[in-house]
Amino acid sequence: MASSGGDNCTLCYDDDGTSTEAVTWCTECEVLLCTGCEKHHTKSKASKDHKTMSTKDYHNLPKFMLEISSQCRDHKKKFELYCSFHACPCCVQCITDKHKKCQDLKPLSDILKQVKSSASVQLFEKDLKNVKENLEEIIKYLNSRMNTNNSQKTKAAEQIRSMRKSIDDFLNKLEQKILDDLESKHSQLKSKMNTLLQQLKTQANQISQLQSEFSKMTQYATELQMYVGLREIEKTTSEAAKYIDELKSGDNFGGKRT
Structure with missing residues (x-):
């Protein structure tokens, strides 16, 4: 989700309160990045494979999608698994707290793979x-x-x-x-x-x-x-x-x- 700084770089604002214009949104870190931070972000071993989009494309997303996070709100950890029984993503802590008896747990990455080209997307488009x-x-x-x-x-x-x-x-x-x-x-x-x-x-x-x-x-x-x-x-x-x-x-x- 967007930071309190709006279209200002989230990292610069969080580090020293600097308001630097953001140009990119990282979909996995969920932060806005200015030009300098984006270069560092793409070179970092931990984030070089992260998917990003321009702030313009980010703001073109429907409002309800801007509220969707890749992190669990309860445990502040990244979603890694998907519970088919409850039809929801889970973090590691969620499995211990709410999904102990759930058998059908799959890697979230497998569920999201080629989701945009899946038959359900076409079906939803037709239904709409x-x-x-x-x-x-x-x-x-x-x-x-x-x-x-x-x-x-x-x-x-x-x-x-x-x-x-x-x-x-x-x-x-x-x-x-x-x-x-x-x-x-x-x-x-x-x-x-x-x-x-x-x-x-x-x-x-x-x-x-x-x-x-x-x-x-x-x-x-x-x-x-x-x-x-x-x-x-x-x-x-x-x-x-x-x-x-x-x-x-x-x-x-x-x-x-x-």
Whole structure:
């Protein structure tokens, strides 16, 4: 993993606190090296066969890979073995502490040999490609469905507004028809009642005239005139009373009245 000095040489920083620009990363020592330290590192018998990479390539690694170390975090020793049962690398101390009963222990170097060209790498690459293509296909489908849903929503809203307009138009026409019918019936009833009112006024005038004639008759008529006149008055009064009864028994006043 990278030192606290970032892209500064790890060895220079650890030795005397000097900040020297690093150019190389040693994958086995896990240190950043400046140009001078890199020369010494490649000449040293202990590290001349170590694999290195440029700091640029080092920083191109995925972030989670920068956290992967070749040393055991528990014992601070280099991983040398691989436990197939637990599927993990082990240091010598790990075998004593956690893998005493594990039988299938192999040299880590054998496991890592040609790992980049192994069939599993190609299989993982194919799986990643398939997963990516499936996700893209699902995203494409969902976007299509969202567009369709938006279109359906717009169309449904237009249909609702159109239906509302049709209902409003129907109700407006129905209202106007009812109002027209009401006006027609009102006009007919008004005309009928005006006719009836004129008839009643005529009848009332006739009775008023009879009342006046009756008063004069009682003052000035002879007994014969009185007798004959009473018969005429009785006839007219009887007809008027019958007319009134017929009005009361009919529907002229909203039904029979008592």
